[in-house]
Amino acid sequence: VVERVRGRDGSGEGAGPSPRATEPSQPWDDVSTQGDKIVQKGDVIVEALHLEPSTEEKEEARVVERELIGEAEKRANKIRQLLAALYYCFLAHSEFVVYFLIILNVLLNGSVLSLVYAFLMFSWGLLSFPWPTRKFWIVLTFYTMFVILIRYAFQFKNTDTKDSCLDKYVDQGRCPTQIVGIHYYGRDFYSHVVWDFILLMAVFVHTALLKEYGLWIQIVNERKKNPLAQLWGDVTAFLTHLRSSDSSKGARGGRDYYTIMLFFDLMVFVTIVFGASSFGISTVQGGVVQVISLIRSDSVPIGFVVFLLLQFLSMLVDRAIYLRHSIAAKFAFHVILLLVWHVWLFFVLPAITLQTFSTNVPAQFIYFFKCFYFITSSLQIILDYPVQSVGWFLRYTYNTVSSTLFTVYKSIPLLPELREMIDWVFTDTVLDLFQWLTVQKLWYMIYQIKNRREQEKREIRILGTPPSLLVKILYGAVLVLLFLGLIWGPLFFFSLVTATGSLNPVTSMSIEVSVEGFQSLLTARQLNISDVTGQDYEQLINEFNDTPQFASLYTIDNFQKVLISNQPTSIWVISPPARQLLAANVQASLQKGTSLNLLGSWTISRTPTSTAAQIQLSGERSVELSNHTLQELYCALNRTDLNCSGNSTVTVENLFPYYIFAPTMGESIGIAQLTANDGYVSCVLSLSSSNSSGSSPEWWTLEEVNDLDPVGIELLVYSDRVAAGVFSSVASIGLIGLYVSIVFAVGRIIHGYVEGLPSLLIFDEILCPDVLWQLLEDIYLVRSRRKFDLEELLVGRLFAVIRSPESIIQLTEYEKPKRD
Numbered sequence: 001v002v003e004r005v006r007g008r009d010g011s012g013e014g015a016g017p018s019p020r021a022t023e024p025s026q027p028w029d030d031v032s033t034q035g036d037k038i039v040q041k042g043d044v045i046v047e048a049l050h051l052e053p054s055t056e057e058k059e060e061a062r063v064v065e066r067e068l069i070g071e072a073e074k075r076a077n078k079i080r081q082l083l084a085a086l087y088y089c090f091l092a093h094s095e096f097v098v099y100f101l102i103i104l105n106v107l108l109n110g111s112v113l114s115l116v117y118a119f120l121m122f123s124w125g126l127l128s129f130p131w132p133t134r135k136f137w138i139v140l141t142f143y144t145m146f147v148i149l150i151r152y153a154f155q156f157k158n159t160d161t162k163d164s165c166l167d168k169y170v171d172q173g174r175c176p177t178q179i180v181g182i183h184y185y186g187r188d189f190y191s192h193v194v195w196d197f198i199l200l201m202a203v204f205v206h207t208a209l210l211k212e213y214g215l216w217i218q219i220v221n222e223r224k225k226n227p228l229a230q231l232w233g234d235v236t237a238f239l240t241h242l243r244s245s246d247s248s249k250g251a252r253g254g255r256d257y258y259t260i261m262l263f264f265d266l267m268v269f270v271t272i273v274f275g276a277s278s279f280g281i282s283t284v285q286g287g288v289v290q291v292i293s294l295i296r297s298d299s300v301p302i303g304f305v306v307f308l309l310l311q312f313l314s315m316l317v318d319r320a321i322y323l324r325h326s327i328a329a330k331f332a333f334h335v336i337l338l339l340v341w342h343v344w345l346f347f348v349l350p351a352i353t354l355q356t357f358s359t360n361v362p363a364q365f366i367y368f369f370k371c372f373y374f375i376t377s378s379l380q381i382i383l384d385y386p387v388q389s390v391g392w393f394l395r396y397t398y399n400t401v402s403s404t405l406f407t408v409y410k411s412i413p414l415l416p417e418l419r420e421m422i423d424w425v426f427t428d429t430v431l432d433l434f435q436w437l438t439v440q441k442l443w444y445m446i447y448q449i450k451n452r453r454e455q456e457k458r459e460i461r462i463l464g465t466p467p468s469l470l471v472k473i474l475y476g477a478v479l480v481l482l483f484l485g486l487i488w489g490p491l492f493f494f495s496l497v498t499a500t501g502s503l504n505p506v507t508s509m510s511i512e513v514s515v516e517g518f519q520s521l522l523t524a525r526q527l528n529i530s531d532v533t534g535q536d537y538e539q540l541i542n543e544f545n546d547t548p549q550f551a552s553l554y555t556i557d558n559f560q561k562v563l564i565s566n567q568p569t570s571i572w573v574i575s576p577p578a579r580q581l582l583a584a585n586v587q588a589s590l591q592k593g594t595s596l597n598l599l600g601s602w603t604i605s606r607t608p609t610s611t612a613a614q615i616q617l618s619g620e621r622s623v624e625l626s627n628h629t630l631q632e633l634y635c636a637l638n639r640t641d642l643n644c645s646g647n648s649t650v651t652v653e654n655l656f657p658y659y660i661f662a663p664t665m666g667e668s669i670g671i672a673q674l675t676a677n678d679g680y681v682s683c684v685l686s687l688s689s690s691n692s693s694g695s696s697p698e699w700w701t702l703e704e705v706n707d708l709d710p711v712g713i714e715l716l717v718y719s720d721r722v723a724a725g726v727f728s729s730v731a732s733i734g735l736i737g738l739y740v741s742i743v744f745a746v747g748r749i750i751h752g753y754v755e756g757l758p759s760l761l762i763f764d765e766i767l768c769p770d771v772l773w774q775l776l777e778d779i780y781l782v783r784s785r786r787k788f789d790l791e792e793l794l795v796g797r798l799f800a801v802i803r804s805p806e807s808i809i810q811l812t813e814y815e816k817p818k819r820d
Helices: 002-009 055-076 078-092 094-109 112-125 134-153 167-171 176-180 186-213 220-224 227-248 258-274 291-297 302-324 327-353 361-383 400-411 415-426 433-458 469-500 534-543 576-592 627-637 727-733 735-755 758-764 770-784 788-803 805-811
Strands: 037-041 044-048 506-515 520-531 559-565 597-606 616-624 649-657 659-662 680-689 698-704 712-719
Touching: 078 094, 094 112, 094 186, 094 361, 112 134, 112 176, 112 327, 112 361, 134 186, 258 302, 258 361, 302 327, 302 415, 327 361, 400 415, 400 433, 415 433, 433 758, 433 770, 433 788, 469 735, 506 559, 506 698, 506 712, 520 698, 534 559, 576 627, 597 649, 597 659, 597 712, 616 649, 627 649, 627 680, 649 712, 680 712, 758 805, 770 788, 770 805, 788 805
Parallel strands: 659 712, 698 712
Antiparallel strands: 037 044, 506 520, 506 597, 520 559, 559 712, 597 616, 649 680, 680 698
């Protein structure tokens, strides 16, 4: 290194002192050279010299330094560049700032004076081609000043008209001065008029920019005309533009704004659905409810349906006009919607809801979306429709996002088919409906194939490479979890409902005792219903400790104690022949040994929070009477018999289950796990009357056997939980119904798809779909040019290719590289 530097610097023996490489014989601390830096690495010492760079190296260093400084300045000035870009964007599109302030003014004020701004913008400014004229900005400027002056004029106390309106009209915004926009605001005046001032300033700035750019001009001939003649000339020019657009049928080109208009229409539709309570839509009972409550109650008001239907029909009409490429029809539809929506939102709706527009948030959102719809609609009118209608708005974008969105769109029930039928009705074509649908189906398939092939080009896979672990996790593991959820999900769902659902307590209960085939002996109701205490529940667990998982199956919150009165609610009403027939049957059973059953039934009433649960449940238990019980019943019916000694009591063993289960739906029964341990109540029936002869009214009483304090019989009711909210409708189907209606249906769909994969192999494995794709594009092109003979020939060619697998293989192979 030293020798090279010496030779470059011209140093030799006769040269002056210059740095030289030496081999010091002393330790590191003793080495010192003037102006040099000594570096030791092992036993070798290297002298790093401060070399003087060449001229070329200095110039390269300066260039690199300037580039680094420029990059640093760019990174430091990102915010300044952003602000500058926003400033120049404002200068280039200052009219849209004025339009936005007009929309904001209407949203905040919502008066007749503000609506004039909207009509000026939508029916004049945005419909002027190529941009709003000088007269428009002059009219807007003077009208804004007029609004400010007239509002200020009505702020004097002698012009206060509040006393002439009722208080309820003032609160509801129905006072005439409020509707016009000249209401007396008092100290709040400046907060209402400030938006007019901001709008006026924005108009002044925009007109100043127009004058600076040389666009504030006026033709000399227009000065000689009167204002009416100038206005008539503008209208005539606009109508000429509409006629020429319809006659050319898009031959002049144009821009396609239909997708943007459809997006804002969909936003309006969604706002109507989820903001139903703000549009005066009521149920049959008269309460204003949300759409979710309407769906849950299965009662949809006619007003709600009509509102949604009109919005949906307007979207269909807009689609039909788009397919016909009629600018005149679009302008007429634009004007009709402009009038209808402003009258509805600012005059009809406040009268229905008794709420001003400025306080109705969903109505403001609808108007906000509709304003953007009117802006894009105006641009569509002045710029004309394109020659060829774009079917899918991402038809020339091939990536995962467009493929996913297209799959979701195709999965919506009936919507793609409805759109295809509407397109066939309003499009000039030589195809019939089935040919049209076939061509569209082929376009869908080729589009998805082209998406996959373009994605494969971006993600090159080496031959013989198996799928990665990430792909298996994203696809295989997710599908496995989905299938497991379909198989085991209903079981887990109903188990969770049983454990975590809302309580469904008993509100009333009654019992009834009757001999099978005869009128009931007595009917009794509950005296009181109480919750089970912790001590009672612990005793219950200890009593049935042999029942597995008792605490997990039956929690304390679901148990209730019901005390049934021992006194009947009415007397025993039976005709003498029926009583004689009953006694004869009892005597026959004693003599012949035939069976006679006594029925103990109960009825439980609840007030469930879900429609998936029954309000009333019933259950019964049949007990075959023994000979001893039959003898007691015979004596009770024939107290005058000498063999009966006046006995009128009947003891019945195990008449009612002590533990009663009240399910969500179905029949109430005894809890099997608990009643198996002799969990039944034995009762004593007593026939009483006012005198011993039995001629006066009689009634039966009911007591529990060995009851020291005979007040009634006590029963323990377990009421099952119910699913709350959205899950109640699923729970109402039941476990078997859920498996049959959902799991089996989804399973059959998946099974059918897998079974049909071999038949789709000829299309799914197309290598290069460009030829078929171009053939479909040619069909759309000749149809838009009204070359119907070419359209029929190309469709026939397409069908011939699809019918021949050999033709598909030949046309969809990649071109082989040519050999020398």
